[in-house]
Amino acid sequence: MAWTALKAHKLRSLLTTLGILIGVTTIITIWTTIEGLNQYVYGQLSNIGASTLYIQKWPWSGGGEWWKYRNRKDITYKEYEAVEKYSTLADYISPQVISVKTVSYKNNKYENVIINGTNDDYSETSNVYPDIGRFLTELDVNNNVPVCVLGSETAENLFKDENPIGRRIKIGSDKYRVVGILEKKGSFFGQSMDNQVIVPIGTFRRVYGGHRGLTIAVKTAHPELLEEMKEELRGIMRRDRKIKPGKEDDFSLNQMDMLSDMYAQLTTTLFAIVFVIGGISLLVGGIGIMNIMLVSVTERTREIGIRKAIGAKRKNILRQFLIEAVVISSVGGFIGIIIGYFGGMAVLAQMDLTTGVSITSIAIGFGFSSTVGVLAGFYPAFKASKLNPIESLRYE
Amino acid sequence: MLIQIKQLNKTYKLGEIEVPALKEADLSIEKNEYVAIMGPSGSGKSTLMNILGCLDVLTDGEYILNDQNVSSLSDDELADIRNKEIGFVFQTFNLLPRANALHNVELPLIYNGTPRVKRHELAKQALERVGLGDRVHHKPNELSGGQRQRVAIARALINNPSIILADEPTGNLDSKIGEEIMEIFEELSKAGNTIIIVTHEEYIAKHCKRIIRLLDGKIVSDVRN
Ligand SMILES: Nc1ncnc2c1ncn2[C@@H]1O[C@H](COP(=O)(O)OP(=O)(O)OP(=O)(O)O)[C@@H](O)[C@H]1O
């Protein structure tokens, strides 16, 4: 019944539903975009590992006050040793120091490769494991052996088809024996994690000097102890740095939560903005629908009279017009969902991302549009239901 | 007794002015009667029909339909009575313009919850009864005036109502077509239906078994032939 009435006024119904269409399109576009971003960002963040803490000079969040952190001391090797010595909760501790060098094998030369000086625990703290060969061992690290583990991309670049294990490569002018190749990891926020060379930290410090600032990655095998471990590490660092009680830390204990919290905050703000914009379009759309429904009730006064004369009750008339309003706005909602989904996919495509069709966003689209339909249709439908049958029949 | 009206008054209010449309009318109609209501324009014929059909409510007096006092019922209860007990036929047909004959005829069944298949079956039967078995899917604007009125009669019949009320059913039709419509009423009457027809035409009234005449809102004569 609702369809026949709408089909008779195709263009009018479509124009009426434009507000709803725009509102739902806006909401679904952003929703789809955020969903795609979420998948990407949380996927990336899971690389960091939720049960690892990073002792660093710079905090990951609160970047607005960078001048506060600039004068902090670097994290030193001595502090790493203190953590290693005193921490009871840490299961894996790896110091990390980084440099960028040119790497070569025979005539193959590659510039700007990340050289990562660390220890055998790095494999666990960073979730990187050898694909071929082995990772650094305690022996390599304790004896500052000139061995290295290659990222998959670095290995491919340098060796092509040759088996790299046991070969010697040059970092700068120093020779290292290749003992392992890492599994492919992909990229982390656009930066390849497969283009690196991992060497024992002692070797690194001997060759490039020990003055560089460190990151100390500390992992617990019991994620529920993370907070406790954080306090323990804070205590160790403060004691080592002789920070007086009441004074602020002059180092940061970073963890994945901070990044995900920051991201969550960003998306929440985005959502709020979207719902305001979408809400306004839906409101305008709702007013449009109410207006057209009032016109429709007036135009069809006679029809209402006929229906009442043959036995339609108030609720029958009310329902008829409500359904009509909901159908009009759901059509807008439906088109909005489709356009919004492809809009979101287009935005994501700009960032080389993608996402699937989500039930939530479809539910949101239909939820919003049908709610607006019911709210906007109620008054006109109520008015229709109260019309007097004889007066309606006499209406020209 | 099917219909019993006692001391019925109906007064329309137009702002401050009160327009009396029916004055102290008394009337009884039995089952299977075939009644014509006649009278000059403005004498209150349509007003009486509307009250009999529970489309309008009386100002005072009493209306008892099928042993039920209708004077005090709510809107929805009246709607229910219109649906089950009354079949209306109007001068201007009053069909839904965008719906086909079948849908127009089945409409009363929709409001009493008859299932779809049953509805279509009954609607087709009703259309066949008025000789429109081959026009089921035509819309009103694809039908002649006489055919439209037949659709309206089929719609009035569909719920097997206690009374069929027709307000000038031939008023918009020429006399030949009018006669055809009257033949349908004649048959319905023979089949046991109670029929009340408002008309201006003496030749139409002659079909009926009883003629009630109104003048200025009063029943001035009531004769059976
Ligand atoms: N809704 C209304 N408001 C005010 N007065 C009304 C209304 N309906 C009818 N009347 C008045 O009541 C009186 C009876 O009207 P009614 O329609 O019953 O006449 P009728 O006999 O059917 O006339 P006609 O043959 O022209 O159809 C008339 O004087 C009319 O003006």
Ligand SMILES: [Mg+2]
């Ligand atoms: Mg009249």
